[in-house]
Amino acid sequence: MVADDFVSAVLGVVESIPPGRVMSYGDVAAALGSRAARAVGQTMAYYGSTVPWWRVVKASGHPATDHEQRALEYYRVEGTPLLWSTSGVFRIDMRSARHTP
């Protein structure tokens, strides 16, 4: 259950992200005092279903792999600043959308 400290911490940080803001996996891991950015992704893949996973993106500004289209809908609703490319590809405006605790 929720006896998992790491999982609970990850979910807690993600839920702590206000709407219109996003955090990179590395930032979430750093918030936990760890560098396990991949572990965050692993945990999110299983337990992320209970948290706004779309508010967690890569440090490059791209959403989670194979979920960008799904996250895009949430970003538009929450008013998250997005940067659109000429190819129709979008990415997060980290300079302002990046939530720093």
Add this chain to the structure above:
DNA sequence: GAGGTGACCCAAG
């Protein structure tokens, strides 16, 4: 108890 995998990150070319 040990091995494999992953919604990743950083540095260099």
Add this chain to the structure above:
DNA sequence: TCTTGGGCCACCT
């Protein structure tokens, strides 16, 4: 600007 390679930690079987 984009692509490649290596490394890191935690979770699952």
